[in-house]
Amino acid sequence: MSAAEERAAPVAYISPRRRSRRIANALRGEAAQGLLLVSPTFLYALVLLAAPLALVLLLSFWTQNYLEIDRTFTLANYREAWTDPLYRLLMLRSLAISGIVTVLTVILAFPIAYFVAFHVKRNRALWLFLITIPFWTSYLLRVFLWKVILGYNGVLNSALIWLGLIEEPLTFILYDVNAVILTLTHAWAPFAILPIYVALSRIDRSLLEAAEDLGDGPLRRFFRVTLPLAMPGVLAAALIVFIPTVGDYVTPRLVGGSDGLMIANIIQVQFGKANDAPLGAALSVSSMAIVAAISLMLLLVGRRIGGASR
Amino acid sequence: MSAAGRSMGLRGYALLYLLFLYAPVILLPLFAFNDSAIIAFPLSGFTTAAFTQLWETPALHAAVWNSLKVGVAAALISTALGICAARAATRSRFPGKRPIMGLIMAPLVLPEIIIAVALLIVLVQLGMPLSLWTVALGHVLICTPFAVAILSSAFLALDQSLEEASLDLGETRVGTFFRVTLPLVAPGIVASLLISFTLSLDEFIIAFFLTGSDATLPVYIWSQLRFTAKLPSVMALGFLLLLFSLLLLIAAEWFRRRARRGAGDEGWI
CATH class of the missing domain: 1.10.3720.10 (MetI-like)
Incomplete structure (x- = not known):
């Protein structure tokens, strides 16, 4: 027996059972270590995210008189949240605005992502950097700048009048739903471009060549x-834009006027001036539930499309 | 359309899109140095008064x-x-x-x-x-x-x-x-x-x-x-x-x- 074989021998003679136990022990050690390591972050999220969200849910079943919280279980807040015409209007409007913004953002973003993924050979990083810079300027100021641009005596109108293109200021995108849609489409653009770009750049180029060799024209291909x-990227982009925009507070407040207000604005009012936190909680829970349901549907439909094409 | 034409078209679109992305951001320096309290065109003159004012706001x-x-x-x-x-x-x-x-x-x-x-x-x-x-x-x-x-x-x-x-x-x-x-x-x-x-x-x-x-x-x-x-x-x-x-x-x-x-x-x- 050579020295190498001698050294290898003890390992080879371990019975299968002992071996599996050894693997289990190693795994248990690894699992324990992993759990220990992740625990500070997990605890933080548990205490400051999961528990507060659970409390929101709880609070939505209670009522409030001035500063006193009445802890008897009631569905009154939900009844009000779902039947009051104002809340219903704001909820539907938020969903409609976010839906339009999502579709617009994804459609506008796709060609850019496609361009960077397939047509930019060098400087790809530079293009992506250029796309993300506006996202890193203060959100508040970006939205406010749209207000400055679109205002009655704003940058756009004053420039067009100065150039002699129009006589009277344009008013169709001023303090209304259109202004909100435009501003949100601008604000969330990078969030749509990046996931689509990642999905496109992961596509195996030989598949495209194969399609061409098999007779597909550019359009069919x-x-x-x-x-x-690219569907997973498109889906991720849609969700990343849709979910947070439903709850946007700043944009409707700054450029929406009274016709452009959304659900987050009324939620804030419940926690502020109206001083009805339980109703605010019920509105929050309701909108989260609706958004979650729509997102799940989107995921299922998207998976189906993706699955069918495979 | 040829492949080169498609590439040109996409590049043009990309540049327009970048313009849209940068439109609000470009206004910041433009009106930060503009000598007028109103944010509108035409620009009226160059001043750093706004920056001086920042310096004097506790x-x-x-x-x-x-x-x-x-x-x-x-x-x-x-x-x-x-x-x-x-x-x-x-x-x-x-x-x-x-x-x-x-x-x-x-x-x-x-x-x-x-x-x-x-x-x-x-x-x-x-x-x-x-x-x-x-x-x-x-x-x-x-x-x-x-x-x-x-x-x-x-x-x-x-x-x-x-x-x-x-x-x-x-x-x-x-x-x-x-x-x-x-x-x-x-x-x-x-x-x-x-x-x-x-x-x-x-x-x-x-x-x-x-x-x-x-x-x-x-x-x-x-x-x-x-x-x-x-x-x-x-x-x-x-x-x-x-x-x-x-x-x-x-x-x-x-x-x-x-x-x-x-x-x-x-x-x-």
């Missing part, structure tokens, strides 16, 4: 190969 | 100081939490990994107003006074997912055999972590600190809900937006903030690339 393969 | 200085305190605290805590979670996520399998990591990353997809409302309810119920600390607590929540993402890629790029070598040579696990692992992922840690700080500096909703009498910078800006006379100085402030954020980001990107060098990717996502 795009719809039969590229788009289905 | 409330603004207090807000900057508050934001710095909150930002540093949030960056330090979220990066420390990020190191723990990223290390665990990249190196170990453990029961409940998916739900645990899901909860930690959840603030990425939760509307900020929901996080703000939830924290506000808890703090009010506990009778805790609102302060800069409560703002920092909220900011740690939203910064941690970014820290985890940046640090995960730093840990993934780390060559595991270096740690094994250290263990084989007789260094303890703790010693290996501090003397081998940490120095190697240091660029990732710096990038995480910078990104977290930038996020905290810009965050408005949570600060708006959770601050007491001390305003952070965005909360201060929000209070100024109502006064038209203050607009030029708000523009000037926005311009300075943009430059500052850009500096931080370029620094963060530089460190992030160093952290991922050798990992074989471009280091962007």
Whole structure:
């Protein structure tokens, strides 16, 4: 027996049972270590995110008189949240605005992501950096700047009048739903571009060549190969834009006027001036539930499309 | 259309889109230096009066100081939490990994107003006074997912055999972590600190809900937006903030690339 074989021998003679136990022990050690390591972060999220969200849920079943919280279980807040015409209007409007913004953002973002992924050879990093810079300027100021641009005596109108293109200021995107949609579409653009870009750049180029060799023209190839393969990115982009925009507070407040207010604005009022935290909680829970349901549906539909194409 | 034509068309579209993305940002320097209280064309003249005014506003200085305190605290805590979670996520399998990591990353997809409302309810119920600390607590929540993402890629790029070598040579696990692992992922840690700080500096909703009498910078800006006379100085402030954020980001990107060098990717996502 050579020295090497001698050294290898003890390992080889371990019975299968002992070996599996040894693996289990190692795994248990690894699992314990992993749990220990993740525990500070997990505890933080548990105490400051999960527990507060649970309390929001609890509070939504209580009532409030001035500063006193009445802890008897009631569905009154939900009844009010779901039947009051104002809340219903704001909820539907928020969903509609976010839906339009999501579709617009994804459609506008796709060609950019496609361009950077397939047509930019060098400087790809530079393009992505250029796209993300506006996102890193203060959100508050970006939204406010749109107000300055779109205002009655704003940058756009004053520039157009100065250039002699119009006589009277344009008013169709001033303090209304259109202004909110435009501003949100601008604010969330990078969030849509990046996931689509990642999905596109992961596509195996040989698949595209194969489609071409098998006789697909550019258009057919795009719809039969590229788009289905990019679907996970498109879906991620849609969700990343849709979920937070439903709850946007700043944009409707600054550029929406009274016709452009959304659900977050009325939630804030419940916690502030109206001093009805339980109703605010019920509104928050309701909108989260609706958003979650829509997101799940989107995911299922998207998976189905993705699955069918495979 | 030929392939070259398609490429040209896409490039044209891309440039137009960039113009749309930059339209508001370009206005900041334009009107920060414009010699008029009204934000409209035509421009009337060059002045640095708005910047001088910033220099003479004590409330603004207090807000900057508050934001710095909150930002540093949030960056330090979220990066420390990020190191723990990223290390665990990249190196170990453990029961409940998916739900645990899901909860930690959840603030990425939760509307900020929901996080703000939830924290506000808890703090009010506990009778805790609102302060800069409560703002920092909220900011740690939203910064941690970014820290985890940046640090995960730093840990993934780390060559595991270096740690094994250290263990084989007789260094303890703790010693290996501090003397081998940490120095190697240091660029990732710096990038995480910078990104977290930038996020905290810009965050408005949570600060708006959770601050007491001390305003952070965005909360201060929000209070100024109502006064038209203050607009030029708000523009000037926005311009300075943009430059500052850009500096931080370029620094963060530089460190992030160093952290991922050798990992074989471009280091962007």
